Structure formats: structure tokens, C-alpha cells
Amino acid sequence: MRKKITTWMLLCMVVLLSFGSIAGAEGEKKTVILGTSAEYMPYEFHKTIDGVDTIVGFDIEIAKEIAKDMGAELVIKDTSFDALLPELTSGRIDFVISGMNPTEDRRKSIDFSIPYYRAEQSIIVRKEDKDKYNTVESLEGANFGVQKSSVQEKIAKSIPNSNVISLDKVPDLLLQLETGRVDVVIAEYPVAKANINEDTMAITDAKPVSENDEYAVGVRKGNEELLNSINATLERLKEGDQIQKFVDQAGDLAADRVKDDLNTFEFFWKYRDYYFKGIQYTLLISALGVLFGFILGLLIALMRMSGASILKFIATAYIEIMRGTPMLVQLFIIHYSLAAFDIKFTPIQSGILTLSLNSAAYLAEIFRAGIQGVDRGQLEAARSLGMTKSKAMRHIVLPQALKSVLPAIGNEFIVIIKESSIVSFIGVMDIMYQAQILRGSTFAALNPLLVAAMIYFILTFSLSKLLGVYERKLSASDNR
Structure with a gap:
């Protein structure tokens, strides 16, 4: 039993860390990472080109010129607009181009290039x-x-x-x-x-006026080398009136977009590749989140039931804090706030870690209820036969406890599948992320969300039925 758990833990850690190692291998090339919010036509937006989802727009063309002048490969990271500054200050991206105004509040946390466009x-x-x-x-x-x-x-x-x-x-x-x-x-x-x-x-003809209607490129405070390189590129583009050409080209791309008159099922079939990609990420994050949460939750449950006051206090405090704070806040703390201490996780790692830590708090209480539900006389009988407390717990108590709380564990897995949608806020390409891409790249406001809802329902309904079959098998063995 212990060997199997250890093997699974090692295997899952390899899978989890592989996302970081892949990024590290690619890091040998000179790359520059652009942060943008690609739902702002014609500045930056998603468009299917030759069957491939592509981020286009005149901001993107400017970014390509910046990378070319640096002799670097451009990597585009798409995230929500209000997450761009945390992404930049935490060092996950190198610069921001997203129709951003260089306001005084923003200048307090980041530096800006010379203006490149006014609208x-x-x-x-x-x-x-x-x-x-x-x-x-x-x-x-x-x-x-x-x-x-x-x-x-x-x-x-x-x-x-x-x-x-x-x-x-x-x-x-x-x-x-x-x-x-x-x-x-x-x-x-x-x-x-x-x-x-x-x-x-x-x-309408109304023309509201703002104090600052210019747009500039944002970089981290003190990154003078990158800022100077960006300014040099912008000066070159402005002198040749190239930026206006990019604006016109982006406008043509946006105007070429047509509204699909599709029902929900036709919409899903046309954009099925987006959703299949999202399903893979959702299942990966949910499965690993529950697995690590299962292991951590069991450990915390045993700590809370131990005789050591300090262990009991730590376990109780952990459970109350994790259950008493929103998961979205926990996600942002792990992904953004820890970066201030030079602890940086990839979006996928942050998502898995958040789901695991949050799920562990709930599973710990489920395990505690299961363990306390086992007749105490069985533990005493095992001890009277010469078994140590740990061996009796492992071979006698835990198997019965886990069997009795299996429905609750399955329910937690279903909850995690649904709550995993929050990882779209930090750029994980799960089901909700794909739905938001399609909402921005098509005129469809409702169909992308309806398809996402159906997929989540199918996943959770199928899982609940599978768990039901497994529970009936266990019940059948009890009646023999």
C-alpha cells in the first residue's frame, strides 16, 4: 500500500514539474514574453487563421517588431486586463501591450515607453x-x-x-x-x-474627453535596457508611419469577422478543437488536485486526531483558514503574491497547488468523520492481538473509513472539476478559458458558455455514475 502511494506521488510530481522543465528547456532560446488581454479588437484579439487560433491586432504587430529588433522570439501570454500589472511586477512577463494608458497610478508600479498611439x-x-x-x-x-x-x-x-x-x-x-x-x-x-x-x-456623436488618451508599452520598474530598446523600435515605426498601417490591417481583419448563425450543437462542433483542448487541462488539473488533496487531507486528518497539541493546532488552523477564505483569493496569493519572495509557479502549477491545498481542508474533515465512524473496539482488538497503533490504523481502521466516506470523496472530486474553472483567471487554457476566447473571437455571447456548461455537466454526471457503480460493487461485497 505504502509503495503504491509513493509510486503515484512520484509519478504525479514528475507530471507536475514537467510543465516547468519544458519551459526551462525552451528558455535556452532568447525569448521575450508579451502580456496582453486579447479581447480588445483591433488592438489584440483572437482569430482563426488557416484553422489555427491566432492572436492578432496592431498591438501584436508592434510587439513582433520589438522582439525582432531585440533578436528574440516573441512569446504571447493572454490573460485578463486587470491581471496584467501583477503578471508584470511578478516577473512572469517582460512587457505589456494591451491598449494601456500610462496613468499616474500605473506609473507608481511600472515604467512606460513613449506613446505609440492616440485614439x-x-x-x-x-x-x-x-x-x-x-x-x-x-x-x-x-x-x-x-x-x-x-x-x-x-x-x-x-x-x-x-x-x-x-x-x-x-x-x-x-x-x-x-x-x-x-x-x-x-x-x-x-x-x-x-x-x-x-x-x-x-x-453616437458624443465625444468624452480624457486627461490621458495615449497608449504606451509597460515594463517593470528599473528595466532600462528593455525600455530603451522598446522606445527605439517605437521611434522607428512612428517615423515610417508603420503603426497606422498596422492599425488599418488590424481593422481589416476585424471587419472580416462575420457572425455565425449557429445553434448550440453546431457551435460546439465547429469549435470542438478549442473545447477538447480545454477538457484536457480541466481533467489534468482536477485529477492532480484531488490526488494531492487526498494525500494531504489524510495527513491533516491524522494530525488533527493525534495526541500532540501542536499538530492538532496546526491541522485545525489549516482547515479553518482554507475553508474560510475564497479559493480565488488563495489562487492569486499563490500565483502572484509568492512571486514577491521569488517563489514562482507556472499557471498550471499554481492551479494544481491551489486546488490541492483547498481540497485537502475539506477531505481532512471527511476522513476524520470516517475514522471516527469506525467502531473503536476494532482498534482495541487489533492492539490486543499485538499490532502497533500505526499498523492497526493502516490495515484495520483506514480501509473501513475510506470505504464509508467514498461518496463524500467522489462529491469533492465533482466540486473540484467545477471549481477548477477559476484557473482561467491566470491563463490556464481550461474549458472556461476556451469559452472566453470564443466569446471574444466570435459575435456569440451565449453559445460558448452554454457549450461549456454542457461539458461540465457531462464530466460531473459521468463521474457520479462511475462512482455509483463502484459503490454498488463495494456494497455487494459487504453482503457476502
Whole structure:
């Protein structure tokens, strides 16, 4: 039994660490890592080219020129907009290009290049409201949708009696507008032009003004060598008017995008490769999360039931802290905050570690209930036959305890499969990450989420049925 557990632990650790070793092997090449939020047409967005999902946009073309001038290979890391600064300050990416304004607040934590582009702000409304919100004054008292942590958020909050809803992604904002939850969405004109559905939305004549409508490249504080290299590239591109050419090309790519009139099943079949890739990551992270959580949870349960006060205190404190804090907060602490101490995990490693630590707290209580549910007389009988306490626990008590709590363990596995969706926040390409890509790269607002929901249901339903079959087999053996 012990040898099997040790073998499985070693095998899983090899699988987990292999993600880091692969990245290390690639690190022998000179690479530069770009951080971006690829749902901001025409700056950066996903588009299927020759059957391959590709991140395109004029920001991406600028990044390619920066990497070329450095003699480096460009690696693109797609994440949510409000995670870009933590990714940059933690050293996981080298620079940020994502339609970012060099505001004073941002300058406190990172450095910026010279501006490379300037765009005017625009107001997006439902088509029937175009005349209602055609001046800046008419915006007073409106419900605004803006991108979180953006200059548009500041503009909206400065308008008298405004009610502001801030979200991560532009497609989500436009969905809020279409469904009547907001009256107005503020976005740069190129973004508005590329993203709106002209059948239901319109851009008004209102032109809100911001203190800072320029865009620049962000780098870590003190990285002067990279900053100087970026500035030199931007100067070259601006002198040759190359940036405007990139803008026009990106606009053409965005305009070439058409809305698919597909039902949910047709949508899944067309984009099945995205979801199959997401399923692989979801199952990998969930399986390893439960496995490591199982081992750690059993250890914590034994610590809590031990006679040593210090071990009991540590186990109890661990359980209460992990169960009393949101898993998303735990994920961000592990992935971003630990980087301040030079402890850096890849997104997959952070996801597995978070799920394992969180699951262990719940499994520890499940194991404790199972162990306490075994008749104490069996342990005493084993001791009277000359077995040590540890041997009696391993051979007599634990097998019965695990058998009795198997349904609860299976339920925890199902919960982990669903909660693994939070790893999409740090760039793990799981099911939810793929669904968000498809929401940004197509005009479909609902189908990507419906397909994701069906996949999660199929995974959890299938697992519950398999566990049910296994439980019936165990029950049959009890009746012999």
C-alpha cells in the first residue's frame, strides 16, 4: 500500500514539474514574453487563421517588431486586463501591450515607453437610443458599462449621477448593453467600431474627453535596457508611419469577422478543437488536485486526531483558514503574491497547488468523520492481538473509513472539476478559458458558455455514475 502511494506521488510530481522543465528547456532560446488581454479588437484579439487560433491586432504587430529588433522570439501570454500589472511586477512577463494608458497610478508600479498611439473615446448605445445620448451633457445620470481599471472607468465616474458597471471584457460589456443592463458603453473608437453589432448598436456623436488618451508599452520598474530598446523600435515605426498601417490591417481583419448563425450543437462542433483542448487541462488539473488533496487531507486528518497539541493546532488552523477564505483569493496569493519572495509557479502549477491545498481542508474533515465512524473496539482488538497503533490504523481502521466516506470523496472530486474553472483567471487554457476566447473571437455571447456548461455537466454526471457503480460493487461485497 505504502509503495503504491509513493509510486503515484512520484509519478504525479514528475507530471507536475514537467510543465516547468519544458519551459526551462525552451528558455535556452532568447525569448521575450508579451502580456496582453486579447479581447480588445483591433488592438489584440483572437482569430482563426488557416484553422489555427491566432492572436492578432496592431498591438501584436508592434510587439513582433520589438522582439525582432531585440533578436528574440516573441512569446504571447493572454490573460485578463486587470491581471496584467501583477503578471508584470511578478516577473512572469517582460512587457505589456494591451491598449494601456500610462496613468499616474500605473506609473507608481511600472515604467512606460513613449506613446505609440492616440485614439478618441466614443459612446456606444442601443440603436434606438442614438439620438438620446448624442452629447456629453445628455450622458448625465446614465448607466455606464466600462472595462475594469481603464481610463474609460474614470471618465464614467466623473460624469454627474452616473452609475458605473466595470467588467473585464468588452464582449461582456456589449452583452450588458444589448440586454438593457447599461445604457452606454465607453470605448476607444477603433474598439467600438470593430466590436459593435451594427444591427442593434450605434456610435453616437458624443465625444468624452480624457486627461490621458495615449497608449504606451509597460515594463517593470528599473528595466532600462528593455525600455530603451522598446522606445527605439517605437521611434522607428512612428517615423515610417508603420503603426497606422498596422492599425488599418488590424481593422481589416476585424471587419472580416462575420457572425455565425449557429445553434448550440453546431457551435460546439465547429469549435470542438478549442473545447477538447480545454477538457484536457480541466481533467489534468482536477485529477492532480484531488490526488494531492487526498494525500494531504489524510495527513491533516491524522494530525488533527493525534495526541500532540501542536499538530492538532496546526491541522485545525489549516482547515479553518482554507475553508474560510475564497479559493480565488488563495489562487492569486499563490500565483502572484509568492512571486514577491521569488517563489514562482507556472499557471498550471499554481492551479494544481491551489486546488490541492483547498481540497485537502475539506477531505481532512471527511476522513476524520470516517475514522471516527469506525467502531473503536476494532482498534482495541487489533492492539490486543499485538499490532502497533500505526499498523492497526493502516490495515484495520483506514480501509473501513475510506470505504464509508467514498461518496463524500467522489462529491469533492465533482466540486473540484467545477471549481477548477477559476484557473482561467491566470491563463490556464481550461474549458472556461476556451469559452472566453470564443466569446471574444466570435459575435456569440451565449453559445460558448452554454457549450461549456454542457461539458461540465457531462464530466460531473459521468463521474457520479462511475462512482455509483463502484459503490454498488463495494456494497455487494459487504453482503457476502
